[in-house]
Amino acid sequence: MLDLAFIRSNPDVVKEAARLKNNSIDIDALLALDQQVVALQHTVEDTRAKQNQLSKGIQQAAKEKNTELRNNLIAEGKKLAEFIKAKEPELTQLVEERYNQLLLVPNIPDPSAPVGKDENDNVPIKYWGEAPNFEFKALDHYDLMLKHDLVDIERAVKVAGSRSYALRNDAARLELALINFAMDKMARKGFTPLIVPAMARDFAFVGNGQFPKGRDQVYEIKDQDLFLVGTAEVSITGMYKDEIIKGEELPLKFVGYSPAFRQEAGTYGKDTRGVFRIHQFNKVEQYIICKADHEESVFWFEQLLQNAEELIQALELPYRVVNVCTGDMGDGKVGMYDIECWVPSEGRYRETHSCSYLHDWQARRGNIRYRDEEGKVKFAHTLNNTAIASPRILIPLLETHQQADGSIRIPEALRPFMGGQEYIGR
Numbered sequence: 001m002l003d004l005a006f007i008r009s010n011p012d013v014v015k016e017a018a019r020l021k022n023n024s025i026d027i028d029a030l031l032a033l034d035q036q037v038v039a040l041q042h043t044v045e046d047t048r049a050k051q052n053q054l055s056k057g058i059q060q061a062a063k064e065k066n067t068e069l070r071n072n073l074i075a076e077g078k079k080l081a082e083f084i085k086a087k088e089p090e091l092t093q094l095v096e097e098r099y100n101q102l103l104l105v106p107n108i109p110d111p112s113a114p115v116g117k118d119e120n121d122n123v124p125i126k127y128w129g130e131a132p133n134f135e136f137k138a139l140d141h142y143d144l145m146l147k148h149d150l151v152d153i154e155r156a157v158k159v160a161g162s163r164s165y166a167l168r169n170d171a172a173r174l175e176l177a178l179i180n181f182a183m184d185k186m187a188r189k190g191f192t193p194l195i196v197p198a199m200a201r202d203f204a205f206v207g208n209g210q211f212p213k214g215r216d217q218v219y220e221i222k223d224q225d226l227f228l229v230g231t232a233e234v235s236i237t238g239m240y241k242d243e244i245i246k247g248e249e250l251p252l253k254f255v256g257y258s259p260a261f262r263q264e265a266g267t268y269g270k271d272t273r274g275v276f277r278i279h280q281f282n283k284v285e286q287y288i289i290c291k292a293d294h295e296e297s298v299f300w301f302e303q304l305l306q307n308a309e310e311l312i313q314a315l316e317l318p319y320r321v322v323n324v325c326t327g328d329m330g331d332g333k334v335g336m337y338d339i340e341c342w343v344p345s346e347g348r349y350r351e352t353h354s355c356s357y358l359h360d361w362q363a364r365r366g367n368i369r370y371r372d373e374e375g376k377v378k379f380a381h382t383l384n385n386t387a388i389a390s391p392r393i394l395i396p397l398l399e400t401h402q403q404a405d406g407s408i409r410i411p412e413a414l415r416p417f418m419g420g421q422e423y424i425g426r
């Protein structure tokens, strides 16, 4: 959410941001509604002021034993009270309507973000590693998983429906190893490890930005104010709602694990083979709450990206970083880089990580504030990036490290988390 004062004084900047982000919000209508609210607030306040004057007059008339004047003033006071009683529900309703519109206003993208419509307009800014050149017939991730008895999709689909899977044998151990590997590396970088709730209340999704717009992507627990999170980011944003953090404690740096649940509405028929796009997966999330300063946010944005790059390089996976365009980054972001790992069987890069900075757009929605060194209370800045999301990361991992004999090499960095094992299938 943007500061209403900012929208009032910079309507064209906000309209341009909405245009760049394919966001259909009507800023003129929002500002007209805002003027209605302000006018009605003034009317109610003026009426209250008149009521106070009247009560003084009534006391004075009583003192002077001027019964007629006193009765007239009391009658007038009753009329004012009725007027306020009639106007208050209208004012409450308009304020709520304005708030609901404010939730739909996008953040202002950084000028460095490419202007574009969708992911095809994202701009690659860095490449790392050489795509493997197999001297043998390489298999795709699903065939490799079947070959080594690493997955059971049929029985998972039986129990959980489409886009479900069960990991078996070394794939189950590999996923846990990857989660441990990521948590361990980030903890050693001073990030506080968290295992957070995978169910959260409505307010956490509003604070994070998934509600109201992305509600169709979220699973709801029937008859309770509880929803399954699509990322630990939602739970962490919700955990710090309404807090005023001591400035000297910032930045808060979290590495949060949680299962992630997504309806994947609108992706029918896309990526249906294997485990690329599923309804439930596991993710280790980097999350930062820092002071409200652009340079500070950009610093942590680069740090979060670098952390993920270090993890991927340790897994020896070729990848590229893309600067996400305005039409693909979503409402809340100021800037966003995706990391895409090379998937040999597809002969292209596929997204495995997403790194964003949002300035105070989330903190304003979730009321996350801090007290700075002058004692001023301000909305904080928030940032997030994937550390590891599995099983999607297994796709480049298994494919890239497959050997001529069909076995799969486990990268050095992962072996300590796999009991020292060096290969799958040897």
Ligand SMILES: Nc1ncnc2c1ncn2[C@@H]1O[C@H](COS(=O)(=O)NC(=O)[C@@H](N)CO)[C@@H](O)[C@H]1O
Pocket (backbone or CB within 6 Å): 230, 231, 232, 233, 262, 264, 275, 276, 277, 278, 279, 281, 283, 285, 351, 352, 353, 354, 355, 384, 385, 386, 387, 389, 390, 391, 392, 393
């Ligand atoms: N339906 C899905 N199935 C498998 N993996 C997914 C799915 N949706 C997202 N992911 C993985 O989770 C990563 C982060 O998801 S994201 O929506 O892009 N970004 C976030 O959730 C942020 N909180 C940063 O992690 C993706 O890059 C991808 O690797």
